[in-house]
Amino acid sequence: EVQLLESGGGLAQRGGSLRLSCAASGFTFNSFAMSWVRQAPGKGLEWVSSIRGSDASTYYADSVKGRFTISRDKSRNTLYMQMNSLRAEDTAVYYCAKVVVVTTMEDAFDVWGQGTMVTVSS
């Protein structure tokens, strides 16, 4: 069974740091791009960051660029998100998601974790 299990969420102070982890199982982790998507309380989904499986190229939303760093440990089948300089507006449930690519025009987040809550206190 394909599974993603996030951890590392919690309460952080404004300007502080947290590191999220996402343990993957049930698929060849190295072969797929992975992403982080967040959802602020009562709000919609927001793509945060992605990392390719092939060459580990990374991509970020403007809202987190320069503050968040996505990475992956292929030996541990684990995805990470290092979050620095946290702001109140980073408060959200953070989901990790596996990317399925059909063609260069067709891809999607086909497997999601259960999410981990990050609260930034001001």
Add this chain to the structure above:
Amino acid sequence: SSELTQDPAVSVALGQTVRITCQGDSLRNYYASWYQQKPGQAPVLVIYGKNNRPSGIPDRFSGSSSGNTASLTITGSQAEDEADYYCNSRDSSGDRWVFGGGTKLTVL
């Protein structure tokens, strides 16, 4: 533009057909994917690409696209389809993704 626009709320009578739409410039170059999210749960992929359904998604869910508009159609809506639905695609640069604001579907 990197935005995807959805109607905030749509309602449908039980057993009827409903179409949820998503508009954005990036949809001229990339297919949308659609996600169903129920309260307190993680999103679930229901449609992606031209019209692909993941395993376990009922065939009453289908997708289509024309120009800058993607649509999710539920044919014969069921009570359990009541949820928030989000569209998603790559943005115009191709290096990032963008979500629509979501549509709350009410089944009457």
